Amino acid sequence: MEVINSNSAQLSNYEVLKHLQQLKDGRKKDKRQGQLATITYETLRYLENTPCNQQTPETITACLKALEPFNLSKNEKLMIINSPPTTALEIQLMIEESEERLTEEQVNEILKIVVLHFPHVQKVEENEDETEEA
Amino acid sequence: MFILVEMKNVTRITPDLFNIKLNDAIASELNKKLANKVVLNVGLCIALYDITSLQESFIFPGDGSSHTRVSFRYIVFRPFAEEILLGKIRSSSAEGVHVSLGFFDDIIIPPTYLQHPSRFDETEQAWVWEYDTGDGSKHDLFMDTGEPIRFKVTAEAFQETCPSTTFVPTAPDAIEKSENKTPYIITGSINEPGLGLLTWWDN
Numbered sequence: 001m002e003v004i005n006s007n008s009a010q011l012s013n014y015e016v017l018k019h020l021q022q023l024k025d026g027r028k029k030d031k032r033q034g035q036l037a038t039i040t041y042e043t044l045r046y047l048e049n050t051p052c053n054q055q056t057p058e059t060i061t062a063c064l065k066a067l068e069p070f071n072l073s074k075n076e077k078l079m080i081i082n083s084p085p086t087t088a089l090e091i092q093l094m095i096e097e098s099e100e101r102l103t104e105e106q107v108n109e110i111l112k113i114v115v116l117h118f119p120h121v122q123k124v125e126e127n128e129d130e131t132e133e134a
Numbered sequence: 135m136f137i138l139v140e141m142k143n144v145t146r147i148t149p150d151l152f153n154i155k156l157n158d159a160i161a162s163e164l165n166k167k168l169a170n171k172v173v174l175n176v177g178l179c180i181a182l183y184d185i186t187s188l189q190e191s192f193i194f195p196g197d198g199s200s201h202t203r204v205s206f207r208y209i210v211f212r213p214f215a216e217e218i219l220l221g222k223i224r225s226s227s228a229e230g231v232h233v234s235l236g237f238f239d240d241i242i243i244p245p246t247y248l249q250h251p252s253r254f255d256e257t258e259q260a261w262v263w264e265y266d267t268g269d270g271s272k273h274d275l276f277m278d279t280g281e282p283i284r285f286k287v288t289a290e291a292f293q294e295t296c297p298s299t300t301f302v303p304t305a306p307d308a309i310e311k312s313e314n315k316t317p318y319i320i321t322g323s324i325n326e327p328g329l330g331l332l333t334w335w336d337n
Contacts, residue, residue: 003173007137019181036165039237043237045236075217082135094218
């Protein structure tokens with residue numbers, strides 16, 4: 001076995017979730033899968049508990065479009081999609097040197113964009129998002 | 135968190151699989167070989183993503199199986215440095231806090247990367263963040279097993295677990311032998327505001 005490119009692309013959690021779900025539905029009769037069933041089950045269980053479970057390709061694309069003006073790196077955008085931040089503190093963690101690169105208004109704007117495209121993240125911390133929207 | 139890795143392999147298909155489509159047989163062989171295995175300096179293999187090319191198959195004298203050169207892409211778990219991940223505390227020891235993602239267990243947050251100051255509670259077998267409330271007193275924040283935790287990936291370490299290079303063992307006894315060595319360890323940190331148990335930052 002030979003590795004040609006050990007990092008040809010980053011995958012979002014959503015893409016992995018969809019792929020594994022298809023895999024699981026498609027090959028129930030195959031008894032020769034060995035470890036595949038274990039790892040698929042465990043990974044699905046993890047991903048199903050993350051916000052990516054409610055995402056759709058449309059909302060992800062729309063959210064990425066809306067985030068364009070902020071000059072975020074690919075990794076930063078990936079993290080925002082994988083675990084949509086609900087507080088300014090989380091944004092500070094995900095975005096390097098966020099204090100210098102983003103103003104407070106911009107941070108609030110990002111939070112608004114996230115809530116707009118992924119309304120389901122709100123449920124976890126409802127009170128907080130309500131105050132932000134007001 | 136997940137990446138796509140391009141790989142090449144010569145896959146052997148035994149005659150009992152000649153009745154199914156070659157693509158399906160190869161996909162199933164590749165998954166059997168790689169799923170849930172760590173490939174050195176690549177990461178934890180999850181599942182086949184797609185087959186990008188199949189070349190002609192060969193039959194060798196004395197072996198009824200077909201051998202096919204195949205290029206494929208595989209979904210691999212390998213978080214990048216500084217990535218923020220969400221996991222659950224699996225256990226705690228004097229060496230630090232062990233975190234699990236469900237499908238990947240070898241994540242450790244060493245004592246120096248915990249919130250400061252922290253101490254290890256021997257009776258509870260848990261790490262405690264001695265949070266300074268600002269008025270001179272301390273508030274103990276326990277890190278109990280099973281609690282959801284947010285951490286930052288700081289380092290990764292690959293270890294060769296079998297003498298025969300990067301080839302991942304498929305025989306069950308080979309896996310057992312190598313089990314006491316961890317092939318892929320991720321080191322995390324929670325010594326920044328916003329990191330640590332989710333409940334700490336809820337309000």
